[in-house]
Amino acid sequence: MERIEAERLFLRRFTEDDLEAMDAYSKNPKLGFNAGWKPHETIEDSKRVLADFMANDEVWAIVEKDSGKLIGSCGLHHDHKRMNPKARMLGYVLDENYWGKGYIPEAASALIRYGFTEMNLDLISVYHFSFNMRSKRVIEKLGFTFGGIIPQARLLYDGRVVDDVCYSMTREEFFEKQ
Numbered sequence: 001m002e003r004i005e006a007e008r009l010f011l012r013r014f015t016e017d018d019l020e021a022m023d024a025y026s027k028n029p030k031l032g033f034n035a036g037w038k039p040h041e042t043i044e045d046s047k048r049v050l051a052d053f054m055a056n057d058e059v060w061a062i063v064e065k066d067s068g069k070l071i072g073s074c075g076l077h078h079d080h081k082r083m084n085p086k087a088r089m090l091g092y093v094l095d096e097n098y099w100g101k102g103y104i105p106e107a108a109s110a111l112i113r114y115g116f117t118e119m120n121l122d123l124i125s126v127y128h129f130s131f132n133m134r135s136k137r138v139i140e141k142l143g144f145t146f147g148g149i150i151p152q153a154r155l156l157y158d159g160r161v162v163d164d165v166c167y168s169m170t171r172e173e174f175f176e177k178q
């Protein structure tokens with residue numbers, strides 16, 4: 001199976017064996033609330049999402065090398081705000097038990113490298129909601145360029161209308177930093 005290596009983690013494709021671990025962290029309201037999706041309520045919700053992950057090439061499972069455990073996901077999704085097919089949008093969530101160890105910056109930088117060197121992307125975008133200061137900090141640490149705010153960009157599952165805070169990294173910006 002294809003793997004993307006990082007220091008303490010690796011990324012691989014999701015399999016059916018990931019259902020239980022993914023279901024456990026996806027029920028935590030702090031993940032969906034901050035990422036914009038409804039926290040999973042039943043195993044059926046997780047089965048649907050897992051089937052979607054397995055059917056497309058966008059999302060990678062994050063595995064901690066020491067424990068061998070699935071601890072979150074990181075993806076390069078189609079960016080519906082952009083028409084360039086070689087632009088992708090970074091997304092990530094991490095099991096709350098593993099927050100604060102720098103794991104998402106590590107996983108995301110490995111995936112960004114893969115995006116520019118293996119997928120030949122032109123641009124990677126990333127967005128966070130204005131109240132999500134943890135994600136803001138991750139984005140700063142990854143070296144993205146702030147692009148602006150789209151007010152009232154999203155209507156969420158719970159009726160909230162929220163702004164998108166927008167960032168991007170072009171291929172040129174990525175290689176300049178190497």
Ligand SMILES: CC(C)(COP(=O)(O)OP(=O)(O)OC[C@H]1O[C@@H](n2cnc3c(N)ncnc32)[C@H](O)[C@@H]1OP(=O)(O)O)[C@@H](O)C(=O)NCCC(=O)NCCS
Nearest residue numbers: 031034035093094099100101102103104128133134135137
């Ligand atoms: C956002 C998330 C992915 C962060 O992952 P992580 O691996 O814990 O990230 P880090 O270990 O780098 O820690 C987050 C950083 O935010 C900082 N931080 C934490 N709370 C903060 C706050 N309230 N305000 C500002 N910064 C904060 C931490 O100090 C750390 O920065 P530092 O390394 O400079 O000290 C994780 O919290 C998560 O899964 N959140 C829910 C889902 C989500 O928000 N997804 C992103 C949608 S855009």
